Amino acid sequence: MQAPLGIVATLCAALLLGCNGGIPDARADVESGRAIYAKECAQCHGINGDGAGAASLGLGVVPPDLVGLTGRNDGVFPREFVRRFVLGLLEKEDPDAAMPEFGTVGLQHVYPDGGAGAEVLHTDIAALLDYLETIQQ
Template sequence: MRPCLTAFVGLSCALLAACSDGPSEDADRVREGQRVYAKECAACHGARGEGAGPMSLQLDVVPPDLAGLKQRNDGYFPREFVSRFVMGQLAKDDPASPMPDFFAVGLRHVYPNGGADGEVLETDFANLLDYLEAIQW
């Protein structure tokens, strides 16, 4: 009976360890996305995404409240739309909009000396979207 108990305990530990990896990885991605957000977006969109960052006073338009995207979209976070907008893949209503095309300019504040492209930027942008989704109310 003892080997059976040992096998059961071992299997239980393995299953618990497998279950805990997902949320930890999710939290890491959100944390990395928060870092990108703080450096690239918070100046205009506010520390919590509410649209009232310190630079917003110098703009001709009010930056949108990013924390309320889900609420304004019937409880759905428009991840693909936000991704395409941030990456400059959608036509803007106002071509003179102060919103940068991050695909063209990159993450200037995260990587002030350059050096990040391709997969690194894709990961950073995915993490940024994870963070934006996490701050929805």
């Protein structure tokens, strides 16, 4: 028995609309990540992520260019590596490096009155990574 064409078309349209439901959330995550980047990262890594932030002048080293992460990794954004690095879960070559370990210090500029719990921090870091992925060149 065949279903009428109208019912099939309506069902397909409903399913496609359901698939689009995640797009606004993804945009919101990127915008949240952009705000976190502006407060926590831009001072050193630059407004555009090119490593030329005002605070980088006194560091003695140039912070990494964040817009070229994908280009330096065979066209793949190294999301898990960046997440672990930002949270301070990787051993640093220079233990005295200026890069904060956000897993320890929290997002001090985003939450100046005290950090949010670890669950929120991981959500915020995920949003930051979503944003960083969008600025890759």
